[in-house]
Amino acid sequence: xxxxxxxxxxxxxxxxxxxxxxxxxxxxxxxxxxxxxxxxxxxxxxxxxxxxxxxxxxxxxxxxxxxxxxxxxxxxxxxxxxxxxxxxxxxxxxxxxxxxxxxxxxxxxxxxxxxxxxxxxxxxxxxxxxxxxxxxxxxxxxxxxxxxxxxxxxxxxxxxxxxxxxxxxxxxxxxxxxxxxxxxxxxxxxxxxxxxxxxxxxxxxxxxxxxxxxxxxxxxxxxxxxxxxxxxxxxxxxxxxxxxxxxxxxxxxxxxxxxxxxxxxxxxxxxxxxxxxxxxxxxxxxxxxxxxxxxxxxxxxxxxxxxxxxxxxxxxxxxxxxxxxxxxxxxxxxxxxxxxxxxxxxxxxxxxxxxxxxxxxxxxxxxxxxxxxxxxxxxxxxxxxxxxxxxxxxxxxxx
Amino acid sequence: xxxxxxxxxxxxxxxxxxxxxxxxxxxxxxxxxxxxxxxxxxxxxxxxxxxxxxxxxxxxxxxxxxxxxxxxxxxxxxxxxxxxxxxxxxxxxxxxxxxxxxxxxxxxxxxxxxxxxxxxxxxxxxxxxxxxxxxxxxxxxxxxxxxxxxxxxxxxxxxxxxxxxxxxxxxxxxxxxxxxxxxxxxxxxxxxxxxxxxxxxxxxxxxxxxxxxxxxxxxxxxxxxxxxxxxxxxxxxxxxxxxxxxxxxxxxxxxxxxxxxxxxxxxxxxxxxxxxxxxxxxxxxxxxxxxxxxxxxxxxxxxxxxxxxxxxxxxxxxxxxxxxxxxxxxxxxxxxxxxxxxxxxxxxxxxxxxxxxxxxxxxxxxxxxxxxxxxxxxxxxxxxxxxxxxxxxxxxxxx
Numbered sequence: 194x195x196x197x198x199x200x201x202x203x204x205x206x207x208x209x210x211x212x213x214x215x216x217x218x219x220x221x222x223x224x225x226x227x228x229x230x231x232x233x234x235x236x237x238x239x240x241x242x243x244x245x246x247x248x249x250x251x252x253x254x255x256x257x258x259x260x261x262x263x264x265x266x267x268x269x270x271x272x273x274x275x276x277x278x279x280x281x282x283x284x285x286x287x288x289x290x291x292x293x294x295x296x297x298x299x300x301x302x303x304x305x306x307x308x309x310x311x312x313x314x315x316x317x318x319x320x321x322x323x324x325x326x327x328x329x330x331x332x333x334x335x336x337x338x339x340x341x342x343x344x345x346x347x348x349x350x351x352x353x354x355x356x357x358x359x360x361x362x363x364x365x366x367x368x369x370x371x372x373x374x375x376x377x378x379x380x381x382x383x384x385x386x387x388x389x390x391x392x393x394x395x396x397x398x399x400x401x402x403x404x405x406x407x408x409x410x411x412x413x414x415x416x417x418x419x420x421x422x423x424x425x426x427x428x429x430x431x432x433x434x435x436x437x438x439x440x441x442x443x444x445x446x447x448x449x450x451x452x453x454x455x456x457x458x459x460x461x462x463x464x465x466x467x468x469x470x471x472x473x474x475x476x477x478x479x480x481x482x483x484x485x486x487x488x489x490x491x492x493x494x495x496x497x498x499x500x501x502x503x504x505x506x507x508x509x510x511x512x513x514x515x516x517x518x519x520x521x522x523x524x525x526x527x528x529x530x531x532x533x534x535x536x537x538x539x540x541x542x543x544x545x546x547x548x549x550x551x552x553x554x555x556x557x558x559x560x561x562x563x564x565x566x567x568x569x570x571x572x573x574x575x576x577x578x579x580x581x582x583x584x585x586x587x588x589x590x591x592x
Numbered sequence: 593x594x595x596x597x598x599x600x601x602x603x604x605x606x607x608x609x610x611x612x613x614x615x616x617x618x619x620x621x622x623x624x625x626x627x628x629x630x631x632x633x634x635x636x637x638x639x640x641x642x643x644x645x646x647x648x649x650x651x652x653x654x655x656x657x658x659x660x661x662x663x664x665x666x667x668x669x670x671x672x673x674x675x676x677x678x679x680x681x682x683x684x685x686x687x688x689x690x691x692x693x694x695x696x697x698x699x700x701x702x703x704x705x706x707x708x709x710x711x712x713x714x715x716x717x718x719x720x721x722x723x724x725x726x727x728x729x730x731x732x733x734x735x736x737x738x739x740x741x742x743x744x745x746x747x748x749x750x751x752x753x754x755x756x757x758x759x760x761x762x763x764x765x766x767x768x769x770x771x772x773x774x775x776x777x778x779x780x781x782x783x784x785x786x787x788x789x790x791x792x793x794x795x796x797x798x799x800x801x802x803x804x805x806x807x808x809x810x811x812x813x814x815x816x817x818x819x820x821x822x823x824x825x826x827x828x829x830x831x832x833x834x835x836x837x838x839x840x841x842x843x844x845x846x847x848x849x850x851x852x853x854x855x856x857x858x859x860x861x862x863x864x865x866x867x868x869x870x871x872x873x874x875x876x877x878x879x880x881x882x883x884x885x886x887x888x889x890x891x892x893x894x895x896x897x898x899x900x901x902x903x904x905x906x907x908x909x910x911x912x913x914x915x916x917x918x919x920x921x922x923x924x925x926x927x928x929x930x931x932x933x934x935x936x937x938x939x940x941x942x943x944x945x946x947x948x949x950x951x952x953x954x955x956x957x958x959x960x961x962x963x964x965x966x967x968x969x970x971x972x973x974x975x976x977x978x979x980x981x982x983x984x985x986x987x988x989x990x991x
Contacts, residue, residue, distance in 0.1 A: 451847035
């Protein structure tokens with residue numbers, strides 16, 4: 194034999210490699226075993242102890258109930274991925290994730306995805322990470338664009354039937370998408386299904402954002418009033434081809450995801466005050482709140498139908514409850530029913546906008562109010578506008 | 593030879609194992625190559641394109657400057673880990689991390705750490721994850737408790753000398769610790785060094801938090817006025833032994849980390865308004881802001897010395913600038929100089945506190961104002977207190 198020690202060296206090498214491989218695999222971790230019942234026990238090994246402590250602290254009556262809920266997250270980008278992670282760590286029952294994008298290195302300025310995931314589909318990468326974090330959560334992921342006709346039908350089907358108990362609707366839909374078309378698709382679906390949902394958005398200049406609760410028929414839907422946020426209806430791909438790239442920050446997106454999931458927890462677990470609208474302006478650290486009544490002339494007929502249903506339901510309620518409801522003050526000269534509940538004045542609102550960048554046609558910066566001469570959807574700086582909220586409402590009415 | 597095929601089988605096994613190991617390692621990723629210069633180029637492979645877009649959007653003049661800054665993060669828990677991740681993804685020059693805790697499954701209800709990291713030191717686990725996310729950032733981690741005498745000296749040394757250019761001080765210290773003693777240690781160090789820092793905190797009931805900018809001599813330090821937040825000075829271990837476990841939520845901690853790093857970016861990159869104090873009350877979604885002047889009778893002599901230095905520096909300034917400064921309104925009947933800048937009334941502040949849990953002696957819930965008969969550091973519900981801000985100040989003065 195030419196090399197008498199070769200066999201032993203190979204055997205040793207195999208053992209070393211097997212050990213290293215085992216270490217690597219352990220490193221990525223099958224993570225932790227499933228846990229059948231949430232326990233309040235205070236031990237280092239209990240991943241739910243700090244959540245169950247919300248009961249002892251008097252914040253939440255029945256934290257375990259979180260396991261019975263299903264939430265659909267549409268858009269798994271800067272806000273959606275962090276939203277899904279927060280819900281996963283809170284021990285939500287089931288998550289449905291919808292997205293058709295791939296992870297890119299260009300996404301690394303926001304939380305959640307990591308460079309080694311570049312090239313994977315966002316839903317696939319997210320599911321892998323989230324299962325690892327909390328194997329008690331059920332995941333259902335869909336790697337498609339909800340706005341195409343077939344996918345939209347399938348999306349509607351999953352919203353109506355995809356709860357923990359198949360055939361039951363999800364408890365909440367969260368919109369974490371970055372474009373007008375997808376928001377309108379979610380709005381259409383939820384109006385048709387009477388599905389309660391929450392909207393979220395971050396401005397193109399990265400320094401403001403908002404969340405909004407939409408209860409079909411009860412609060413304004415996305416079609417009732419064009420929001421002050423959101424870029425115009427331009428194909429995302431066109432933008433990218435032209436070399437336009439919106440700014441984004443992990444801070445703003447983290448804050449918006451935090452506000453969103455906090456609102457979800459308050460809504461599902463019944464504590465605190467659920468916000469109908471909460472804005473975030475990072476330049477000035479101000480957080481406007483408001484609530485909007487639905488528009489009786491909404492272009493979405495399902496919204497108008499839901500409004501009728503809501504009115505009937507309200508009328509059928511016992512008297513006392515109705516009276517309590519009526520205490521909500523609506524500006525009488527404003528048939529959109531928009532009421533600014535916060536203490537922030539219009540001037541403060543104006544002053545709080547960041548400088549306005551040079552943007553291509555059709556993109557407007559969040560929270561800027563368009564000029565009198567301009568179309569509603571092309572942005573102009575707020576500081577340049579003399580328009581009152583009432584004038585803006587009048588203009589919207591004439592669109 | 594007993595087994596003639598053995599050699600070939602072993603050779604094949606070694607090749608297979610090497611390939612699998614390479615795949616595993618690729619999976620976790622050497623991630624991405626280092627990038628020498630931040631580019632604004634809009635390509636999927638550029639991790640800085642969305643940050644450099646802040647320049648085109650008119651928000652930040654010189655985003656690349658972020659690479660010249662060093663930030664120290666003390667405490668790598670629920671707020672500190674997310675803070676470090678945000679700064680890493682933003683492309684900060686250098687991060688110093690200080691913590692002495694180990695990752696536990698009980699931490700999994702907050703963002704960042706993953707179950708397979710349980711048992712590792714927090715700084716070690718964090719460094720591994722963060723390097724993988726952005727290899728352009730320099731990391732220096734210290735696995736010790738800064739409050740012991742020797743470690744405190746070393747901590748002071750690294751704050752004074754640990755910048756990108758060794759021998760220069762860091763640009764900012766961020767306190768993300770969860771106890772009074774560590775906050776006081778950071779306060780003592782920063783007062784002695786004249787080091788600007790930011791404080792952060794989350795309440796024991798998980799539904800409120802705050803951030804605060806402290807410029808020694810110019811704004812109130814941690815010893816100037818006992819904050820309305822923070823548990824009393826009780827050993828953390830004592831609490832754990834008694835089976836007490838504070839509640840925490842990934843939402844609240846994510847929002848606080850986002851507010852903190854947003855303030856850091858605004859401070860370092862010179863955009864927007866840097867907040868002196870920003871609170872977050874999750875129950876009502878309100879965000880109080882205020883600023884506090886230092887206490888001339890502060891118990892920390894280095895704070896008093898810094899106040900003298902600041903006065904001299906202000907007096908030596910050209911006249912116009914001084915006049916501008918004087919426009920800040922301070923309540924004259926309040927020699928703590930505490931001014932509530934926000935629009936939130938005292939009643940709203942009171943109403944916004946959550947229900948008060950049954951807590952052991954010495955723990956108080958953030959943002960509750962103690963009862964007249966009670967010691968300042970033992971909590972009572974805000975709703976039960978009739979005390980005005982002025983009365984509270986008077987009581988603090990007599991402590």
